[in-house]
Amino acid sequence: MSERRAxxxxxxxxxxxxxxxxxxxxxxxxxxxxHGVQDHAHTWDFLAPHFYDQHHLVAPDMRGHxxxxxxxxSAYRHVDYVYDLVRLIEQRQLKGCVMVAHSxxxxxxxxxxxxxxxxxxxxxxxxxxxxxxGSFADVSVDEKLRAWEKQVxxxxxxxLRRYPTLEAAWQRMQEVNPQLDASIARHLTIHGSHxxxxxxxxxxxxxxxHSPSLYSIPESDTxxxxxxxxxxxxxxxAKQGYPRRIGQDGTLEHFRNSTLHDIDxxxxxxxxxxxxxxxxxxxxxxx
Numbered sequence: 001m002s003e004r005r006a007x008x009x010x011x012x013x014x015x016x017x018x019x020x021x022x023x024x025x026x027x028x029x030x031x032x033x034x035h036g037v038q039d040h041a042h043t044w045d046f047l048a049p050h051f052y053d054q055h056h057l058v059a060p061d062m063r064g065h066x067x068x069x070x071x072x073x074s075a076y077r078h079v080d081y082v083y084d085l086v087r088l089i090e091q092r093q094l095k096g097c098v099m100v101a102h103s104x105x106x107x108x109x110x111x112x113x114x115x116x117x118x119x120x121x122x123x124x125x126x127x128x129x130x131x132x133x134g135s136f137a138d139v140s141v142d143e144k145l146r147a148w149e150k151q152v153x154x155x156x157x158x159x160l161r162r163y164p165t166l167e168a169a170w171q172r173m174q175e176v177n178p179q180l181d182a183s184i185a186r187h188l189t190i191h192g193s194h195x196x197x198x199x200x201x202x203x204x205x206x207x208x209x210h211s212p213s214l215y216s217i218p219e220s221d222t223x224x225x226x227x228x229x230x231x232x233x234x235x236x237x238a239k240q241g242y243p244r245r246i247g248q249d250g251t252l253e254h255f256r257n258s259t260l261h262d263i264d265x266x267x268x269x270x271x272x273x274x275x276x277x278x279x280x281x282x283x284x285x286x287x
Contacts, residue, residue, distance in 0.1 A: 004052055006045075006059070008067070013087040014080065019067035020060040020088065023052040029121075030094040031055035034085065036103025036127075038205045040066035042191035043102070046184065047271055050279045055098065060088055062105070064206035066192070075152070076209050078217055081108045082115065089119050098286065102126040102271060106246060111217070113233075114225025123233040124282055127268050128246035131219050148214040155208050162200035169193050169201045179240075179267040226254040233258040234285040236278060238266035259285070 006021035021041045031051060033044040041059040048057050061068040063084055064076050071080075085108060089095060099120050101109035106128025113120040139147065163169040170189040174180060180188075193201045233255050235247040239262050247260045261281055266273035 003049070006048070006057075011088055011091050013063070013084040016063050016069040016071070016084075018060060018063060018069065018084060018088070020058055020092075023048055023057040025052060025056045028054060028056045030097035031057050032085070032089065032094055032097045032099045033057060033059035034099065034101035034105035034109050035059070035062065035065070036105045037209055038065070038203070039103070039105075040188075040192050040204065042066070043188060043269075043271075044100075045187065045191075046275055047100075047279065050283075056094075058088070058092065058094060058097075060085070062108075064209045066204055070206040071208065075211060075213055076206070077213050078108060078111065082111050085109070085112050086116060086119070089116075095119050096121045098122045098124065100124040100126070100282065101128065103268065104129055110229065110246065111222070111225050113231060114228040117228060117230040120229075120231050122231050122286065123229065124285065125233065125235045125246050126271055126278070127237055127241050128235070130244045130246045130248060130251045131222065132216075132244050144214065148211075152208075152211055155211050158207050160196075160202040160207065162196060162198075162202055163193075164200055166190070166193065166195075166201050169203070177267070177269060179273050180269060181272065184272050223254050226251070227256065229255060229257075231257070232285070234281065235260045236270060236281060237262050238268060238270040238273070239264045240266060241268045241270065 004023055006023045008019060009022055010017050010019055035041060035043045041061045044059045051057060062081055064070050097120060099109045106125040109123060110125060110128060113123045170186050173185045173189045193203050195201055235258055237245045237247055252258060252260055263270050263274050263277050271278045
Protein backbone atom coordinates (compact mmCIF):
# COMPACT_ATOMS: atom_id res chain seq x y z
CA MET A 1 0.00 0.00 0.00
CA SER A 2 1.70 3.20 -1.19
CA GLU A 3 1.47 6.50 0.67
CA ARG A 4 -0.46 9.19 -1.16
CA ARG A 5 -1.81 12.54 -0.02
CA ALA A 6 -5.09 13.90 -1.33
CA UNK A 7 -5.13 17.13 -3.33
CA UNK A 8 -7.80 19.81 -2.90
CA UNK A 9 -10.12 20.89 -5.72
CA UNK A 10 -13.37 22.80 -6.18
CA UNK A 11 -16.47 22.54 -8.36
CA UNK A 12 -19.65 24.58 -8.72
CA UNK A 13 -23.24 23.62 -7.90
CA UNK A 14 -26.19 26.03 -7.57
CA UNK A 15 -23.71 28.94 -7.49
CA UNK A 16 -21.87 27.42 -4.52
CA UNK A 17 -18.14 26.70 -4.65
CA UNK A 18 -17.82 23.20 -3.23
CA UNK A 19 -14.60 21.52 -2.17
CA UNK A 20 -13.47 17.94 -2.66
CA UNK A 21 -10.40 15.80 -2.02
CA UNK A 22 -8.89 13.69 -4.80
CA UNK A 23 -6.31 10.95 -4.26
CA UNK A 24 -5.42 10.76 -7.96
CA UNK A 25 -5.16 7.54 -10.01
CA UNK A 26 -7.74 8.96 -12.41
CA UNK A 27 -7.53 5.96 -14.77
CA UNK A 28 -8.75 3.59 -12.05
CA UNK A 29 -12.41 2.77 -11.30
CA UNK A 30 -13.90 5.72 -9.38
CA UNK A 31 -14.96 5.54 -5.73
CA UNK A 32 -16.95 8.42 -4.20
CA UNK A 33 -16.78 8.88 -0.40
CA UNK A 34 -19.63 10.87 1.18
CA HIS A 35 -19.50 12.10 4.79
CA GLY A 36 -22.36 12.73 7.21
CA VAL A 37 -23.83 15.87 8.78
CA GLN A 38 -21.41 18.18 10.64
CA ASP A 39 -18.51 16.07 9.38
CA HIS A 40 -16.07 16.67 6.52
CA ALA A 41 -14.16 14.94 3.72
CA HIS A 42 -11.11 14.23 5.88
CA THR A 43 -13.19 11.72 7.85
CA TRP A 44 -12.12 9.30 5.07
CA ASP A 45 -8.38 9.84 5.52
CA PHE A 46 -8.06 6.58 7.44
CA LEU A 47 -10.10 4.41 5.08
CA ALA A 48 -8.68 5.90 1.86
CA PRO A 49 -5.19 4.28 2.03
CA HIS A 50 -6.79 0.85 1.85
CA PHE A 51 -8.40 1.62 -1.52
CA TYR A 52 -6.52 4.40 -3.34
CA ASP A 53 -4.14 1.96 -5.05
CA GLN A 54 -7.08 0.30 -6.84
CA HIS A 55 -9.58 3.18 -7.15
CA HIS A 56 -9.79 6.83 -8.09
CA LEU A 57 -10.98 8.20 -4.74
CA VAL A 58 -12.94 11.45 -4.50
CA ALA A 59 -14.40 12.80 -1.22
CA PRO A 60 -16.51 15.98 -1.28
CA ASP A 61 -17.17 18.42 1.53
CA MET A 62 -20.93 18.70 1.37
CA ARG A 63 -22.35 22.23 1.16
CA GLY A 64 -22.15 23.91 4.57
CA HIS A 65 -19.31 21.61 5.66
CA UNK A 66 -15.53 21.58 5.60
CA UNK A 67 -14.09 23.94 3.00
CA UNK A 68 -17.27 24.21 0.91
CA UNK A 69 -19.50 27.29 0.72
CA UNK A 70 -22.42 27.73 3.07
CA UNK A 71 -25.99 28.26 1.91
CA UNK A 72 -27.16 31.84 1.91
CA UNK A 73 -30.62 32.30 3.37
CA SER A 74 -31.96 28.81 2.69
CA ALA A 75 -32.25 25.48 4.45
CA TYR A 76 -30.00 22.48 3.95
CA ARG A 77 -32.30 20.07 2.15
CA HIS A 78 -31.61 16.50 1.11
CA VAL A 79 -32.58 17.25 -2.48
CA ASP A 80 -29.87 19.92 -2.72
CA TYR A 81 -27.22 17.53 -1.41
CA VAL A 82 -28.44 15.04 -4.03
CA TYR A 83 -28.08 17.67 -6.75
CA ASP A 84 -24.53 18.48 -5.62
CA LEU A 85 -23.43 14.85 -5.81
CA VAL A 86 -24.93 14.36 -9.28
CA ARG A 87 -23.12 17.51 -10.46
CA LEU A 88 -19.82 16.23 -9.03
CA ILE A 89 -20.21 12.82 -10.68
CA GLU A 90 -21.03 14.32 -14.06
CA GLN A 91 -18.51 17.19 -13.99
CA ARG A 92 -15.61 15.00 -12.86
CA GLN A 93 -16.61 12.01 -15.02
CA LEU A 94 -17.16 9.61 -12.11
CA LYS A 95 -20.00 7.70 -13.78
CA GLY A 96 -20.08 4.04 -12.68
CA CYS A 97 -18.50 4.85 -9.32
CA VAL A 98 -18.60 2.80 -6.17
CA MET A 99 -20.26 5.05 -3.60
CA VAL A 100 -19.30 4.69 0.08
CA ALA A 101 -21.30 6.91 2.41
CA HIS A 102 -21.87 7.46 6.14
CA SER A 103 -24.86 8.60 8.21
CA UNK A 104 -26.76 11.42 6.46
CA UNK A 105 -24.37 10.99 3.55
CA UNK A 106 -25.61 7.41 3.19
CA UNK A 107 -29.19 8.71 3.13
CA UNK A 108 -28.25 11.03 0.27
CA UNK A 109 -26.24 8.34 -1.54
CA UNK A 110 -29.22 5.97 -1.54
CA UNK A 111 -31.41 8.68 -3.10
CA UNK A 112 -28.81 9.29 -5.82
CA UNK A 113 -28.54 5.56 -6.54
CA UNK A 114 -32.33 5.30 -6.81
CA UNK A 115 -32.76 8.39 -8.97
CA UNK A 116 -29.75 7.81 -11.24
CA UNK A 117 -29.08 4.03 -11.19
CA UNK A 118 -26.75 4.28 -14.20
CA UNK A 119 -24.30 6.46 -12.25
CA UNK A 120 -23.55 4.01 -9.42
CA UNK A 121 -21.97 0.56 -9.85
CA UNK A 122 -22.05 -0.48 -6.17
CA UNK A 123 -23.43 1.15 -3.05
CA UNK A 124 -22.01 0.88 0.48
CA UNK A 125 -24.01 2.48 3.30
CA UNK A 126 -22.49 2.96 6.77
CA UNK A 127 -25.05 3.73 9.50
CA UNK A 128 -27.35 5.43 6.99
CA UNK A 129 -30.32 7.33 8.39
CA UNK A 130 -33.49 5.41 7.52
CA UNK A 131 -37.16 6.35 7.68
CA UNK A 132 -37.09 9.15 10.24
CA UNK A 133 -40.45 10.78 11.17
CA GLY A 134 -38.88 14.23 11.43
CA SER A 135 -38.87 16.86 14.16
CA PHE A 136 -42.37 18.17 13.41
CA ALA A 137 -44.22 14.93 12.68
CA ASP A 138 -46.77 14.96 15.49
CA VAL A 139 -47.99 18.57 15.52
CA SER A 140 -50.61 20.50 13.57
CA VAL A 141 -49.56 22.36 10.44
CA ASP A 142 -49.70 25.80 12.10
CA GLU A 143 -47.63 24.57 15.08
CA LYS A 144 -45.22 22.95 12.64
CA LEU A 145 -44.74 26.19 10.71
CA ARG A 146 -44.18 28.26 13.86
CA ALA A 147 -41.78 25.71 15.38
CA TRP A 148 -39.75 25.64 12.18
CA GLU A 149 -39.65 29.46 11.96
CA LYS A 150 -38.51 29.73 15.58
CA GLN A 151 -35.75 27.19 15.10
CA VAL A 152 -34.44 28.82 11.91
CA UNK A 153 -34.52 32.26 13.57
CA UNK A 154 -32.65 30.95 16.61
CA UNK A 155 -29.94 29.39 14.45
CA UNK A 156 -29.62 32.55 12.35
CA UNK A 157 -28.77 34.56 15.49
CA UNK A 158 -26.52 31.89 16.95
CA UNK A 159 -22.84 32.76 17.06
CA LEU A 160 -20.16 30.22 16.23
CA ARG A 161 -18.92 28.49 19.33
CA ARG A 162 -15.36 29.58 20.06
CA TYR A 163 -12.74 27.46 21.79
CA PRO A 164 -9.69 29.12 23.34
CA THR A 165 -7.30 26.55 21.86
CA LEU A 166 -7.26 23.77 19.30
CA GLU A 167 -6.80 21.34 22.21
CA ALA A 168 -10.07 22.57 23.76
CA ALA A 169 -11.91 21.87 20.50
CA TRP A 170 -10.24 18.46 20.37
CA GLN A 171 -11.44 17.70 23.91
CA ARG A 172 -14.97 18.68 22.89
CA MET A 173 -14.76 16.30 19.94
CA GLN A 174 -13.84 13.47 22.32
CA GLU A 175 -16.63 14.37 24.76
CA VAL A 176 -19.24 14.09 22.00
CA ASN A 177 -17.67 10.92 20.56
CA PRO A 178 -16.28 9.00 23.58
CA GLN A 179 -15.60 5.85 21.55
CA LEU A 180 -13.39 7.76 19.12
CA ASP A 181 -9.66 7.11 19.36
CA ALA A 182 -7.83 10.21 20.62
CA SER A 183 -5.49 10.45 17.61
CA ILE A 184 -8.42 10.19 15.18
CA ALA A 185 -10.36 12.82 17.13
CA ARG A 186 -7.39 15.17 16.90
CA HIS A 187 -7.06 14.59 13.14
CA LEU A 188 -10.76 15.30 12.60
CA THR A 189 -10.55 18.41 14.78
CA ILE A 190 -7.55 19.81 12.89
CA HIS A 191 -9.31 19.44 9.53
CA GLY A 192 -12.79 20.28 10.83
CA SER A 193 -11.99 23.59 12.51
CA HIS A 194 -10.45 26.96 11.66
CA UNK A 195 -8.78 29.69 13.67
CA UNK A 196 -10.67 32.94 14.10
CA UNK A 197 -9.13 36.40 13.87
CA UNK A 198 -8.96 36.67 17.66
CA UNK A 199 -6.99 33.40 17.89
CA UNK A 200 -9.88 31.21 19.05
CA UNK A 201 -11.06 28.14 17.13
CA UNK A 202 -14.48 27.26 15.68
CA UNK A 203 -15.94 24.35 13.72
CA UNK A 204 -16.13 24.78 9.97
CA UNK A 205 -19.70 23.53 9.51
CA UNK A 206 -22.63 25.94 9.29
CA UNK A 207 -24.83 26.03 12.41
CA UNK A 208 -27.87 25.97 10.11
CA UNK A 209 -27.10 22.36 9.17
CA HIS A 210 -28.69 21.62 12.56
CA SER A 211 -32.06 22.85 11.29
CA PRO A 212 -34.36 20.14 9.92
CA SER A 213 -36.35 20.75 6.75
CA LEU A 214 -39.93 21.82 7.26
CA TYR A 215 -41.06 19.37 4.58
CA SER A 216 -38.88 16.35 3.93
CA ILE A 217 -39.00 13.92 1.02
CA PRO A 218 -42.14 11.81 1.63
CA GLU A 219 -41.52 8.35 3.03
CA SER A 220 -43.30 6.77 0.07
CA ASP A 221 -40.94 8.56 -2.35
CA THR A 222 -37.88 7.48 -0.35
CA UNK A 223 -39.02 3.86 -0.42
CA UNK A 224 -39.75 4.08 -4.15
CA UNK A 225 -36.21 5.35 -4.79
CA UNK A 226 -34.72 2.58 -2.63
CA UNK A 227 -36.66 0.01 -4.65
CA UNK A 228 -35.30 1.56 -7.85
CA UNK A 229 -31.66 0.95 -6.87
CA UNK A 230 -30.31 -1.60 -9.35
CA UNK A 231 -26.76 -2.08 -8.08
CA UNK A 232 -25.58 -4.39 -5.32
CA UNK A 233 -25.80 -2.72 -1.92
CA UNK A 234 -23.76 -3.40 1.22
CA UNK A 235 -25.27 -2.06 4.43
CA UNK A 236 -23.02 -1.85 7.49
CA UNK A 237 -24.51 -0.81 10.84
CA ALA A 238 -22.98 -0.61 14.31
CA LYS A 239 -24.45 -2.74 17.10
CA GLN A 240 -23.84 0.17 19.46
CA GLY A 241 -24.89 2.76 16.87
CA TYR A 242 -27.99 4.89 16.47
CA PRO A 243 -31.60 3.71 15.94
CA ARG A 244 -33.60 4.06 12.71
CA ARG A 245 -30.72 3.10 10.45
CA ILE A 246 -31.13 1.89 6.89
CA GLY A 247 -31.49 -1.88 7.21
CA GLN A 248 -33.39 -1.62 10.51
CA ASP A 249 -37.14 -1.45 11.15
CA GLY A 250 -37.98 -3.60 8.11
CA THR A 251 -36.30 -1.24 5.63
CA LEU A 252 -33.97 -3.95 4.29
CA GLU A 253 -36.86 -5.39 2.25
CA HIS A 254 -36.86 -2.26 0.06
CA PHE A 255 -33.32 -2.99 -1.24
CA ARG A 256 -33.63 -5.78 -3.79
CA ASN A 257 -29.96 -6.76 -4.02
CA SER A 258 -28.49 -6.07 -0.60
CA THR A 259 -26.38 -7.55 2.20
CA LEU A 260 -26.53 -6.37 5.81
CA HIS A 261 -23.86 -6.77 8.49
CA ASP A 262 -23.99 -5.47 12.07
CA ILE A 263 -20.53 -4.66 13.40
CA ASP A 264 -19.94 -5.15 17.12
CA UNK A 265 -17.96 -2.88 19.44
CA UNK A 266 -18.63 0.14 17.25
CA UNK A 267 -20.63 3.34 17.61
CA UNK A 268 -22.11 5.53 14.90
CA UNK A 269 -18.67 6.31 13.41
CA UNK A 270 -17.98 2.63 12.76
CA UNK A 271 -15.39 3.38 10.05
CA UNK A 272 -13.29 4.87 12.86
CA UNK A 273 -14.21 2.49 15.68
CA UNK A 274 -13.76 -0.71 13.64
CA UNK A 275 -11.79 0.35 10.57
CA UNK A 276 -10.27 -3.09 9.95
CA UNK A 277 -13.66 -4.81 9.97
CA UNK A 278 -15.18 -2.20 7.65
CA UNK A 279 -12.27 -2.50 5.21
CA UNK A 280 -12.55 -6.30 5.23
CA UNK A 281 -16.29 -6.20 4.56
CA UNK A 282 -15.95 -3.62 1.78
CA UNK A 283 -13.11 -5.51 0.08
CA UNK A 284 -15.06 -8.76 0.15
CA UNK A 285 -18.10 -6.97 -1.27
CA UNK A 286 -16.13 -5.36 -4.10
CA UNK A 287 -14.43 -8.61 -5.03
